[in-house]
Amino acid sequence: MATETLTIGKALNTGLRRALENDPKVIIMGEDVGKLGGVFRITDGLQKDFGDQRVIDTPLAESGIIGTAVGLAIRGYRPVCEIQFDGFVYPAYDQIVSQVAKMHYRSGGRLSIPMVIRIPFGGGIGAVEHHSESPEAYFAHTAGLKVVTCSNPQDAYVMIQQAIASDDPIVFLEPKRRYWEKGQVDLDAPLSDAYPLHSARVVRPGTDATVLAYGPMVRTCLEAATAAAEDGRELEVIDLRSLSPLDLTAAYESVKRTGRAVVVHEAPSNIGLGAELAARITEECFYSLESPVLRVTGFDIPYPAARVEEEFLPDLDRVLDAVDRTFGW
Amino acid sequence: MAKGDPGGTTRSRRATPRSRKGAAGDPALVQLLTPEGERIDSATGPDGTEYRVDFTDEEYRGLYRDLVLVRKLDAEATALQRQGELGLWASLLGQEAAQVGSGRALRTQDMAFPTYREHGVLYCRGIDPIMPLGLFRGVDQGGWDPNEFKFNMYTIVIGAQTLHATGYAMGITIDGKTGTDDGEAAIAYFGDGATSQGDVNEAFVWASVFNAPLVFFCQNNQYAISEPLERQTRVPLYQRAAGFGFPGVRVDGNDVLATYAVTRTALDNARLGQGPSLIEAYTYRMGAHTTSDDPTRYRIASEVEAWQAKDPIARVKVFLEKQKIADADFFAEIDEQARRESVHLRERVLAMPDPEPVTMFDHVYPNGSPLLDEQRAKFSRYMESFEGSAH
Numbered sequence: 227m228a229t230e231t232l233t234i235g236k237a238l239n240t241g242l243r244r245a246l247e248n249d250p251k252v253i254i255m256g257e258d259v260g261k262l263g264g265v266f267r268i269t270d271g272l273q274k275d276f277g278d279q280r281v282i283d284t285p286l287a288e289s290g291i292i293g294t295a296v297g298l299a300i301r302g303y304r305p306v307c308e309i310q311f312d313g314f315v316y317p318a319y320d321q322i323v324s325q326v327a328k329m330h331y332r333s334g335g336r337l338s339i340p341m342v343i344r345i346p347f348g349g350g351i352g353a354v355e356h357h358s359e360s361p362e363a364y365f366a367h368t369a370g371l372k373v374v375t376c377s378n379p380q381d382a383y384v385m386i387q388q389a390i391a392s393d394d395p396i397v398f399l400e401p402k403r404r405y406w407e408k409g410q411v412d413l414d415a416p417l418s419d420a421y422p423l424h425s426a427r428v429v430r431p432g433t434d435a436t437v438l439a440y441g442p443m444v445r446t447c448l449e450a451a452t453a454a455a456e457d458g459r460e461l462e463v464i465d466l467r468s469l470s471p472l473d474l475t476a477a478y479e480s481v482k483r484t485g486r487a488v489v490v491h492e493a494p495s496n497i498g499l500g501a502e503l504a505a506r507i508t509e510e511c512f513y514s515l516e517s518p519v520l521r522v523t524g525f526d527i528p529y530p531a532a533r534v535e536e537e538f539l540p541d542l543d544r545v546l547d548a549v550d551r552t553f554g555w
Numbered sequence: 556m557a558k559g560d561p562g563g564t565t566r567s568r569r570a571t572p573r574s575r576k577g578a579a580g581d582p583a584l585v586q587l588l589t590p591e592g593e594r595i596d597s598a599t600g601p602d603g604t605e606y607r608v609d610f611t612d613e614e615y616r617g618l619y620r621d622l623v624l625v626r627k628l629d630a631e632a633t634a635l636q637r638q639g640e641l642g643l644w645a646s647l648l649g650q651e652a653a654q655v656g657s658g659r660a661l662r663t664q665d666m667a668f669p670t671y672r673e674h675g676v677l678y679c680r681g682i683d684p685i686m687p688l689g690l691f692r693g694v695d696q697g698g699w700d701p702n703e704f705k706f707n708m709y710t711i712v713i714g715a716q717t718l719h720a721t722g723y724a725m726g727i728t729i730d731g732k733t734g735t736d737d738g739e740a741a742i743a744y745f746g747d748g749a750t751s752q753g754d755v756n757e758a759f760v761w762a763s764v765f766n767a768p769l770v771f772f773c774q775n776n777q778y779a780i781s782e783p784l785e786r787q788t789r790v791p792l793y794q795r796a797a798g799f800g801f802p803g804v805r806v807d808g809n810d811v812l813a814t815y816a817v818t819r820t821a822l823d824n825a826r827l828g829q830g831p832s833l834i835e836a837y838t839y840r841m842g843a844h845t846t847s848d849d850p851t852r853y854r855i856a857s858e859v860e861a862w863q864a865k866d867p868i869a870r871v872k873v874f875l876e877k878q879k880i881a882d883a884d885f886f887a888e889i890d891e892q893a894r895r896e897s898v899h900l901r902e903r904v905l906a907m908p909d910p911e912p913v914t915m916f917d918h919v920y921p922n923g924s925p926l927l928d929e930q931r932a933k934f935s936r937y938m939e940s941f942e943g944s945a946h
């Protein structure tokens with residue numbers, strides 16, 4: 227087993243490289259993805275090795291990136307589009323929700339748009355405005371799209387390849403503040419044996435309360451669980467991985483055991499993923515719940531100035547505080 | 556011909572390779588058949604390209620047949636809407652020549668990306684004309700296979716398809732399918748209103764910098780619902796192309812011969828690797844925008860009458876008669892064929908069944924979704940809970 231220690235960023239880069247190697251129809255496109263290797267260097271070195279028809283530096287036009295990728299997909303290609311930052315996906319929003327998402331349905335299944343839209347998302351890097359947003363609910367709300375996110379290098383490496391191999395159009399959210407975090411990656415395990423793309427995973431077993439998170443918040447929640455354990459509480463942490471479709475099998479099973487659930491995400495709470503998760507868990511686990519499902523989220527404001535983002539983002543204390551409250555009911 | 560009327564200014568045979576301006580700055584139209592049914596041997600575009608066609612009598616008659624059939628089927632669809640059989644219809648009345656001319660210029664391997672009004676192009680692609688009626692009746696989303704017929708789905712969101720066409724054309728290049736005998740090209744249809752959209756302008760940028768084998772085919776029918784051309788642009792639309800770095804040409808969109816010639820040339824250029832071009836087919840929408848629109852609120856009768864005189868079908872008929880390419884029997888036969896086909900269309904539309912409700916859950920994802928499966932199953936159980944329900 228060829229395991230290597232890689233950052234999430236490098237794991238994504240390696241996964242993209244594998245996808246380009248394995249399928250000549252895979253095309254990477256976006257702003258600055260070629261020579262520069264992307265502003266986060268996720269596509270570093272790929273144009274050099276695969277040429278500028280496989281790794282395409284595009285004009286500065288987000289709707290153009292997605293819209294032309296639709297045409298390439300109709301032509302039989304598998305475009306992997308990079309949106310430079312979360313806050314710049316909105317000019318492409320129409321193409322994503324009206325075209326990418328609906329093409330299969332509108333064509334009665336005759337056309338597929340096997341496209342991956344990679345978006346570095348979320349805050350925590352001290353960026354200027356429009357560089358720290360969490361747009362997942364917009365996309366998860368849209369039928370025809372699938373939305374996934376990774377939280378560690380192994381998943382990053384595998385999930386990006388699974389997303390590219392899938393015939394479904396997938397919004398692939400990359401937790402940008404975690405790009406530099408390292409972990410073990412098994413580079414040789416065949417994709418066919420990999421953990422399914424749309425399955426959630428228990429990343430820390432526990433008995434007293436269930437914490438649900440995804441992307442950048444998984445690590446925060448794991449740290450919270452470590453802290454809670456010192457206080458004698460065993461939290462079960464679930465990495466959702468797939469935001470659409472949601473896989474709640476593990477969550478239901480877990481909440482039925484623990485009787486308590488806390489959902490954590492960076493995005494604002496209003497009409498967000500947390501609301502959906504709370505509703506579903508309540509429907510499915512009503513008689514097992516000891517307390518209401520609680521949410522720990524960003525506030526319902528535009529992403530604030532960087533000097534106060536630590537207060538905006540859910541942190542260890544806010545997660546632990548919510549856990550405390552579920553025990554106080 | 557009125558002064559400043561672009562339809563009347565082109566008469567040259569060996570025109571200088573310059574754009575000739577008509578009165579009031581109106582650029583000359585590329586025209587090969589005047590509204591009076593006079594043939595013009597050749598016409599010159601703004602970049603000096605010379606356009607001509609060389610059809611056999613049989614081909615002339617075929618074009619006439621196409622025009623008449625397309626108009627008749629469109630009229631039948633309008634009537635069906637009036638009788639409540641379609642929810643809506645976007646008529647092509649007046650735009651037959653633009654659509655048949657460009658549609659017949661396409662080769663089998665070329666891919667077309669239409670809006671919602673391209674029933675004439677759809678017909679030229681060999682698609683059963685009932686197909687778009689399913690969409691407007693609300694029984695399906697348009698039932699043809701885009702890959703089989705090389706004619707993509709109708710696109711309602713204005714301008715979105717121009718980007719799809721551009722990406723598709725980039726794919727043609729990557730596939731190495733330009734510059735060869737079996738070369739391919741793509742064509743994107745859109746209206747004058749669409750030229751204001753960001754997507755169309757992005758498509759111009761992309762097609763240009765990637766030298767995409769693509770023809771942008773704008774049917775300037777003078778209105779976007781109620782808004783006249785002046786609300787979209789202060790520059791003749793074909794001239795926009797220059798700013799993006801590719802040729803633009805304005806053709807008499809009511810002239811099936813010129814539209815054919817201009818589109819064929821543009822497609823061939825694209826196929827040969829010479830990149831994109833923009834065709835502005837200068838035409839007029841004779842009817843309402845759609846059946847839910849009232850054009851008397853925003854345009855005057857005299858304008859409509861002026862365009863009536865430039866009817867795309869009448870001029871072909873005069874030409875065929877004068878040249879003795881077709882006789883009264885032929886015209887009667889075409890009318891009869893059109894009548895039969897429209898009756899047949901009507902019968903089939905009336906017989907179009909509503910879809911089974913549960914099929915609304917089909918084809919959301921190529922790979923399915925467990926959440927959707929759960930919802931579908933619940934819905935089925937709910938439908939079955941009704942006594943005597945067939946579902």
Ligand SMILES: Cc1ncc(C[n+]2csc(CCOP(=O)(O)OP(=O)(O)O)c2C)c(N)n1
Nearest residue numbers: 672711712713746747748749776778779780
């Ligand atoms: C993005 C978008 N905005 C608004 C509409 C509503 N709408 C439908 S057709 C139309 C006018 C389009 O005019 P034009 O592009 O000139 O095409 P035409 O219908 O004249 O062929 C409008 C505003 C739409 N379909 N899509």
